[in-house]
Amino acid sequence: MSDVARTTEVASxxxxxxxxxxxRARSTKAMIDRYKWYEVAALYLGIALFLFFxxxxxxxxxxxxxxxxxxxxxxxxxxxxxxxxxxAYVDMWTSVPMLGMYIFNSFxxxxxxxxxxxxxxxxxxxxxxxxxxxxxxxxxGLFLAVNMFSGAVLLIPLFxxxxxxxxxxxxxxxxxxxxxxxxxxxxxxxxxxxMRIPKELDExxxxxxxxxxxxxxxxxxxxxxxxxxxVAIMTFIGAYAQQFIFALTFNSKTEFMPLPVGLFAFxxxxxxxxxxxxxxxxIGILPVMIVIVFLQRYLVAxxxxxxxxx
Amino acid sequence: MSQLSLKHLxxxxxxxxxxxxxxxxxxxGEFVVFVGPSGCGKSTLLRMIxxxxxxxxxxxxxxxxxxxxxxxxxxxxxxxxxxxxLYPHMTVYENIAFPLRVEKLPNAEVEKRVMAAAKVLxxxxxxxxxPGMLSGGQRQRVAIGRAIVRQPxxxxxxxxxxxxxxxxxxxxxxxxxxxxKRLGSTMIYVTHDQVEAMTMADKIVVLDAGTISQIxxxxxxxxxxxxxxxxxxxxxxxxxxxxxxxxxADGTTIAVDMGKLGTITLPRSAKVGAGQAVTVGxxxxxxxxxxxxxxxxxxxxxxxxxxxHTVIYSTLPGGxxxxxxxxxxxxxxxxxxxxLGFARDQVHLFDGAGQAVx
Numbered sequence: 001m002s003d004v005a006r007t008t009e010v011a012s013x014x015x016x017x018x019x020x021x022x023x024r025a026r027s028t029k030a031m032i033d034r035y036k037w038y039e040v041a042a043l044y045l046g047i048a049l050f051l052f053f054x055x056x057x058x059x060x061x062x063x064x065x066x067x068x069x070x071x072x073x074x075x076x077x078x079x080x081x082x083x084x085x086x087x088a089y090v091d092m093w094t095s096v097p098m099l100g101m102y103i104f105n106s107f108x109x110x111x112x113x114x115x116x117x118x119x120x121x122x123x124x125x126x127x128x129x130x131x132x133x134x135x136x137x138x139x140x141g142l143f144l145a146v147n148m149f150s151g152a153v154l155l156i157p158l159f160x161x162x163x164x165x166x167x168x169x170x171x172x173x174x175x176x177x178x179x180x181x182x183x184x185x186x187x188x189x190x191x192x193x194x195m196r197i198p199k200e201l202d203e204x205x206x207x208x209x210x211x212x213x214x215x216x217x218x219x220x221x222x223x224x225x226x227x228x229x230x231v232a233i234m235t236f237i238g239a240y241a242q243q244f245i246f247a248l249t250f251n252s253k254t255e256f257m258p259l260p261v262g263l264f265a266f267x268x269x270x271x272x273x274x275x276x277x278x279x280x281x282x283i284g285i286l287p288v289m290i291v292i293v294f295l296q297r298y299l300v301a302x303x304x305x306x307x308x309x310x
Numbered sequence: 311m312s313q314l315s316l317k318h319l320x321x322x323x324x325x326x327x328x329x330x331x332x333x334x335x336x337x338x339g340e341f342v343v344f345v346g347p348s349g350c351g352k353s354t355l356l357r358m359i360x361x362x363x364x365x366x367x368x369x370x371x372x373x374x375x376x377x378x379x380x381x382x383x384x385x386x387x388x389x390x391x392x393x394x395x396l397y398p399h400m401t402v403y404e405n406i407a408f409p410l411r412v413e414k415l416p417n418a419e420v421e422k423r424v425m426a427a428a429k430v431l432x433x434x435x436x437x438x439x440x441p442g443m444l445s446g447g448q449r450q451r452v453a454i455g456r457a458i459v460r461q462p463x464x465x466x467x468x469x470x471x472x473x474x475x476x477x478x479x480x481x482x483x484x485x486x487x488x489x490x491k492r493l494g495s496t497m498i499y500v501t502h503d504q505v506e507a508m509t510m511a512d513k514i515v516v517l518d519a520g521t522i523s524q525i526x527x528x529x530x531x532x533x534x535x536x537x538x539x540x541x542x543x544x545x546x547x548x549x550x551x552x553x554x555x556x557x558x559a560d561g562t563t564i565a566v567d568m569g570k571l572g573t574i575t576l577p578r579s580a581k582v583g584a585g586q587a588v589t590v591g592x593x594x595x596x597x598x599x600x601x602x603x604x605x606x607x608x609x610x611x612x613x614x615x616x617x618x619h620t621v622i623y624s625t626l627p628g629g630x631x632x633x634x635x636x637x638x639x640x641x642x643x644x645x646x647x648x649x650l651g652f653a654r655d656q657v658h659l660f661d662g663a664g665q666a667v668x
Contacts, residue, residue, distance in 0.1 A: 198393065200391050200395035204389070204391055206381070207360055207383070207387070208382075208408055209382070214412065218408075218411075223399055
């Protein structure tokens with residue numbers, strides 16, 4: 001809607017330009033969004049620089065995965081692979097036969113963690129955003145405190161807990177602590193998002209006879225969807241990243257190992273298959289990429305526009 | 311029997327008393343307007359009737375039944391919010407149908423009622439649109455539609471027109487009054503705009519700092535304000551107030567000394583002691599150019615020519631602002647002294663506590 005308003009506004013701003021036939025094309029952008037060519041160039045240069053910084057390890061990793069193993073130790077080292085090939089992407093499945101299982105485990109653990117977190121966080125965040133109850137502030141403070149400990153600090157007590165519950169060497173040994181560490185920050189995130197949804201919507205629904213749960217399901221949840229998606233993405237990535245330490249400590253069964261631990265299988269007694277390791281890493285993060293691409297379609301901003309007039 | 315009755319209603323947030331004992335009877339089909347300046351508790355009072363706020367003390371009865379502890383839906387009310395509170399992710403149709411979906415009515419019935427409401431509110435071509443695509447007035451109508459489909463006993467409106475521009479506001483005002491005529495249901499309407507109150511209400515409740523200042527029909531409030539607050543709040547431009555002291559009172563007349571302006575003798579039977587401070591009130595529109603029962607001379611600071619009216623603003627010797635409103639386009643200009651007069655029976659008199667003296 002605002003776009004329509006903007007174009008019409010711009011059209012009227014630009015109309016004097018019609019008098020000057022020299023100008024090639026009328027910019028349809030608002031004045032504030034117009035740049036000189038060198039400003040645009042500088043912008044893209046900045047972006048390129050930043051992206052190179054962030055992506056350099058990935059670029060090098062990808063190049064390594066294309067090289068034959070011998071070339072990796074050649075001197076002088078060449079970054080560009082000579083007679084590069086995708087052989088590593090084929091060979092890795094035979095070098096480490098369980099690779100598919102590891103990738104599946106990683107994906108499976110992260111998915112279950114995400115589902116658990118979302119199931120718990122949505123009602124919890126709604127409660128913290130809307131209800132007044134004793135201890136709400138203290139609880140939120142505690143959640144923040146939990147985040148100050150990384151899982152690594154609590155490994156020993158967690159190990160005893162897992163053993164006590166009989167969860168060692170199961171998927172649950174990686175899922176439960178994974179979810180537990182991700183829930184507090186997700187509650188904070190989604191609570192903030194839900195607090196931005198006007199309270200009048202709850203009141204209107206309540207006045208029309210809707211229960212709190214009905215309101216959550218029919219009114220709040222659809223509007224909080226972008227927030228839920230952000231939480232889902234963060235949780236999925238978080239679960240993917242942190243499973244290494246839990247898998248290493250709480251699980252010794254090869255068939256339950258996630259990819260980060262499974263990659264150790266490429267570390268042979270004699271040599272490390274770096275090129276295949278890199279290839280496996282790339283295939284391993286593919287599921288995450290797919291999930292993010294899929295989920296970001298739901299990151300529709302501005303859905304609350306028109307709910308109430310401010 | 312009255313349909314809604316409030317008895318000694320009180321509301322406190324922690325220590326702050328917002329509503330300080332309200333008694334009110336509303337009968338079936340009445341259009342009642344709560345009016346008052348911001349912070350007077352009018353919205354809180356409405357929300358208490360709606361069931362969105364707890365009652366600290368007192369009793370709310372609808373149709374003879376005490377509803378203090380009932381949720382809104384069981385009170386038979388429907389509320390229209392100032393901010394519309396439409397669900398942005400639902401179509402207009404689903405927005406209006408929301409209360410019926412909550413009730414789990416069969417689809418055919420939902421459609422029948424939504425279409426009926428849409429027809430009344432002229433929303434039929436908009437039913438499949440989202441609220442974000444509608445204009446302010448249309449959104450307001452959707453909010454009203456959502457209230458209508460429930461077929462409530464009492465409609466509650468919380469400043470429903472304050473988000474609209476002036477032209478649309480007067481249009482919607484007419485629509486609401488027509489709606490009230492057609493439905494014949496009780497409506498309670500909160501506003502800070504005294505023009506809305508005067509034009510729409512059967513009964514105005516003027517609220518001031520959590521208490522009822524006066525209840526009455528628009529013309530009662532206009533002609534016989536009980537106190538200074540109501541006198542100053544109702545009417546636009548505001549009533550002129552002139553401070554004075556009683557110089558004599560004989561049981562039929564009261565003479566008030568207004569300092570440099572002179573002494574005015576008013577027909578009042580009340581017994582007021584000489585020397586008491588009082589306030590004389592005269593509405594701008596009751597002034598006339600030329601001499602009257604009482605005559606004074608002023609110099610306008612500003613003159614507004616509205617075509618239909620001419621308004622002059624000036625300052626009295628005592629420092630009070632003094633406004634005059636005249637029909638048409640008389641010859642007055644700023645900084646040129648004019649002689650004004652008014653009739654004795656148009657004058658209001660208030661005692662030191664701000665209560666009207668008759």
